[in-house]
Amino acid sequence: MKATPGQQQVLLKINELENVLLRSKKALTELESGSALRELQDELRSSSELMLAAQARYENLEVDIARVLTDLELVDSRISRDLDRLSTSTVPKDIAGVQSELAALESRKSLLETSELELLETRDAAGFEVAESKKLRAELSDKISAIEASIAVELGKLQSTVSSLQEQLRITKASAPAELLEAYERKASRGVPIGRLDERDCGACRIALTSAVFSEVTGASADELPTCPNCEAFLVR
Ligand SMILES: [Zn+2]
Structure with missing residues (x-):
């Protein structure tokens, strides 16, 4: 030729x-597909799920704790009522009955207090988990926004590179x-x-x-x- x-x-x-x-053009397609963000978006989704699960656990534990506290109040009021009865009663049979009920109430109270402590501990752990996953979500969201912004800049640059290359190619081909x-x-x-x-x-x-x-x-x-x-x-x- x-x-x-x-x-x-x-x-x-x-x-x-x-x-x-x-x-x-390949880089442009790659950027437009958003593959750089996919992993972070998946991470954000799973941390949201973890946060919601921890939040639900926290709320259920609050309900359990309230229930134990109500029971404790009930036991306390029965104890003080029994103590009143004990201080006024003179009948030995009644005294013995009240004393045995008091013993049962004290043991019930101790069980309730133990369970309250355990529930508080578990609730605090769930609260910590909620806080941690909230922090992680905020970090991920920030990272995603930053990447999105740089992708937008990069996209603009690439788009103008592509059109200028197309123009150069057209002119060169014409010659x-x-x-x-x-x-x-x-x-x-x-x-x-x-x-x-x-x-x-x-x-x-x-x-x-x-x-x-x-x-x-x-x-x-x-x-x-x-x-x-x-x-x-x-x-x-
Ligand atoms: Zn060859």
Whole structure:
């Protein structure tokens, strides 16, 4: 194929622009998919679930504690009523009955107090868990907002990079002869369309040319654009 050295450089430029454009578009798609945020969003969701579960446990324990406190009040009032009866009664049989009831009440009170302590401890642990998961959620939300903001900036930059590359590509393509560009596009639709000769290697497929092909390629006139026999890419010397 005939192409002046200047036209050969234009094709190389087109290929370079197309590669950069492809990478930029890929990065754009990746950013738009929000995959950078997915892990954090999953973490946020599970920490919200943990927080709600701890919150529910905390509230149930509060109800249990209130119930124990009511029972304790009841026992206390019965104890003081019994103590009054004890101080006024003179009948030995009554005294014995009251004393035995008092003993039962004291043991009930002690059980209730133990259970109150245990419930308070468990409730405080649940409260701590609520506070911790709230803190984690706030941290995750902050991180997500920061990433979202930087993604928005990055997206804007990439979008303008992509449109400027598209414009450069359009202008560069317009400067290439139609026939040459057509041949280039045909090659591009099948694989890497063009490569520089790198010592004996084809820059497109990285396979070394045989000595015969190498001398043929290097011996061709400057406005001749040879083709790699392995990958059919244009070979620029
Ligand atoms: Zn090749």
